[in-house]
Amino acid sequence: MAPDLADRVAAHVARTHLFPARGTALVAVSGGVDSVALLGLMHELGPGWNLDLAMAHVDHGILPESADVAEAVLGLAYRVGVPGYLRSLNLGPGTSETNARAARYRALRSVANEIGARYIVTAHHADDQVETVLFRVIRGSGPAGLAGIAALGHDGLVRPLLPFRKSELRAWAASRWNHPWVHEDETNRTPKVDRSWIRHQLLPSLRVRFGEDVDDRVIALSTQAEANRAAWSSLLRELRELEFDAAGGAVEVARAPLQKYDKELCEALLRAFAREVGCVLGPARATRLREAALRAQSGRFVELGHGWVAEIAFGRLRLFRRDRETSSGGDGTRVEWGDEDRGTIRWGRWVITWSRQPAGQLMRCSLTTWVVGSGAWVRRPEPGDRLNPLGGVGRRPVSRLLMEGRVPRSERSAFPVVGCGGDIVWLPGICRAESAAPAPGQLAVRLDASVR
Numbered sequence: 241m242a243p244d245l246a247d248r249v250a251a252h253v254a255r256t257h258l259f260p261a262r263g264t265a266l267v268a269v270s271g272g273v274d275s276v277a278l279l280g281l282m283h284e285l286g287p288g289w290n291l292d293l294a295m296a297h298v299d300h301g302i303l304p305e306s307a308d309v310a311e312a313v314l315g316l317a318y319r320v321g322v323p324g325y326l327r328s329l330n331l332g333p334g335t336s337e338t339n340a341r342a343a344r345y346r347a348l349r350s351v352a353n354e355i356g357a358r359y360i361v362t363a364h365h366a367d368d369q370v371e372t373v374l375f376r377v378i379r380g381s382g383p384a385g386l387a388g389i390a391a392l393g394h395d396g397l398v399r400p401l402l403p404f405r406k407s408e409l410r411a412w413a414a415s416r417w418n419h420p421w422v423h424e425d426e427t428n429r430t431p432k433v434d435r436s437w438i439r440h441q442l443l444p445s446l447r448v449r450f451g452e453d454v455d456d457r458v459i460a461l462s463t464q465a466e467a468n469r470a471a472w473s474s475l476l477r478e479l480r481e482l483e484f485d486a487a488g489g490a491v492e493v494a495r496a497p498l499q500k501y502d503k504e505l506c507e508a509l510l511r512a513f514a515r516e517v518g519c520v521l522g523p524a525r526a527t528r529l530r531e532a533a534l535r536a537q538s539g540r541f542v543e544l545g546h547g548w549v550a551e552i553a554f555g556r557l558r559l560f561r562r563d564r565e566t567s568s569g570g571d572g573t574r575v576e577w578g579d580e581d582r583g584t585i586r587w588g589r590w591v592i593t594w595s596r597q598p599a600g601q602l603m604r605c606s607l608t609t610w611v612v613g614s615g616a617w618v619r620r621p622e623p624g625d626r627l628n629p630l631g632g633v634g635r636r637p638v639s640r641l642l643m644e645g646r647v648p649r650s651e652r653s654a655f656p657v658v659g660c661g662g663d664i665v666w667l668p669g670i671c672r673a674e675s676a677a678p679a680p681g682q683l684a685v686r687l688d689a690s691v692r
Contacts, residue, residue, distance in 0.1 A: 245412040249400060250285050256391060258398050262290040263358025265398075267322075268348055269295050270363075271313045277409040278363035278401060280417035283320055291359070294323045296351045298344045301330035325351045337433060349395055357396070364389050364399045367406045370458045371438045382522075384472070384515060386465035394489075394518045472512035483556075484513070487691045488589040490560035491516045495552070498533050506530050514559055519548045533557045539649060553648035560650070574619040587618050589692045590656050590668070594685050599678040604630045605645075607669045610684040611676040613660045621657050627664040627673040638667065645670035658687065 253259060267282050269275040279295060286293050295317040299310040310326055317324025327347035331340060348360050373388045391399050401409065446454045476484045481497040491513055498506050507526040510533070514521045521529060525544050532542040532550055542550040544559075551558040577585050582595040599610035625638035642652045647670065658666040663675035668689035678684035 244416075245404065245408055246281055246284055246416070249281055249404070250288070252403055253285070253289065253400055258391060258400050259289045259291060259359060261358065263292070264294055264355060265291045265359040265361050266294050266296050266325075266348065266352050266355065266357040268344075268360065268362045269297055269313055269316070271297070271309050271316075272363075273410050273413055274363040274365060274401075274406060276316070277413040277417065278361065279316070279320065279322075280413060281401075282361060283322070294325065294351075294355055294357060295320075296325045296327065296348055298347045299326060299328040300335065300340050300344065301328060302333055302335055302340065323355075325355070327351060337435070352396065359396045359398050361398050361400065363401055363409075365401045365404050365406055365409060366455075366459065367439075369402055369462055370443070370455045371435050373458050373462050374438050374442065375435060382511070383465055384469045384511065385520070386461060387469045388462040388465070390466075469512075469515070472508065473516065476509065476512055476516070479509075482509075486516055489517060490558055492556050492558045495533055495555050495557050498530070498557070503530070506533075513557075514548075517559060517561070519544065519546075519559060519561070529557075529559075541650075549650075551648055551650050553650075554646045556648075558648055558650070574617050576615065576617045585618070586692075587656055588654055590618075591690050591692055592618065592656070592658070592668075593688045596683065597686050598681050599684040599686075601680060602630060602672055602677055604672050605670060606672065607689045608686065609666050609672050610678050610686050611660045611665055612678040612682065612684045613676045615661045616685065616687075617659050618656045619659075620653060621655060625657060625664060627667075627671065628675065630672040630674055630677065632674075636671075638664065641667060641671045656689070658689075 259265070265282060265286060267275075267279050269279050282291070282293055295313075297310055297313040297317075299306045303309075307328075310328070314324045314326055327350065329343050329347060331343060335343075351357070352360050369388045373386055376385045376388070389399060389402060391402055393399070443455070450457075476482060476493075479497070481494065483492075483494040485492045493513055498509075501509065507523075507530050510529050511521045511526050514526075514529070521544070528542065529544065529550055532540070532552065536542065536552045538552050538554060540552045542552075544550060547561045549560060549562050551560070575585060575587055577583060577592075577594070582593070584591060584593045594616070599612075600608075602609060621638050621642070626635040627638065627641075628635050629641075638657060639652070642655055645667070647655055655670075656668060657664055658668065660676040663673065665673045665676045666687065
């Protein structure tokens, strides 16, 4: 007897480590058979992966019946016994596929952030992969784009059903899942929508002409392209001279090594560099980025479109998306903590933990320190901020210390300034102040900072 689909999905997830850590998985459910089957499979398998489930539905506000669909999908969440969340967008009937998709992912990330979900899980499957690769061939995508849909995306995005066909999901949902799918989107059948035309007109013609295994051949192309894309990603890390680093939704490399690579190699590396944070560079933008990396002065910013920005800072090239970067430091509000013996706060993309224990040796530039006193707090830098550095003489401007610490200009306004009582005591990894410093071995509060 052939293994049940749930068993095959479980084996695939175990083999590929798609859910490596315990956490909440937010399942995106449109109401179609694919996403309803996904919810059923996650409901059956999720506990074995140490996952807590929640469900989100995005009402695009494009179709007249979308409000009824949203109500039915939320009812499905209630019947299954998982928390259900709704985001209503009111995009209007003229919205393009691209804009609707971008708005949908923004809405899903909003829900995930709200509930602290580690994963966002979508129901993309093998048929979607075939259509995506063909669509990219038609659009003239580069080799990396022919890899199609990735099983793991940014911001915890997971697609566990990519190896499986839609017909398998439909059959499993009909035979094993007691909750029927809510609707089938009629836009999936209109030839005005590109992917629908590929699905209902191009693919059937290709199968007649080249055989029923044409889908498998397209998947094989995708697999080869994915291996090529993974190789470039590995090369970024293997070329130690590039000093590649990724943190907090941004990537960085050293500029100097790029000078010695020929144009083709340099631009191929920069395209792989950009893909690490989800930025797709076409030939023109790759050339623009290369020229900036080679010639622009430190402190310059280069706009790459769609919110992506390259920054030249202290001999390094840094790439990030402006909307994420500007919101990464919290809302600027001062946050206080420390009444409990231990705990954690998240401030923007920084995580600060504390615990009471005997103090160790204080270091001026460290991501760990100890403080004595009460009323610990963190906030953004403010005009006029100064501190007296540990072992130093005089009070130094925080702005100057951040510059000397080679913090890129784009990050300075969101850098955590940690204080105790009325004094600034710490710029994590940049400078420790004399204030609130315990003697070695004295019972104090240990602070550890890290960047997500």
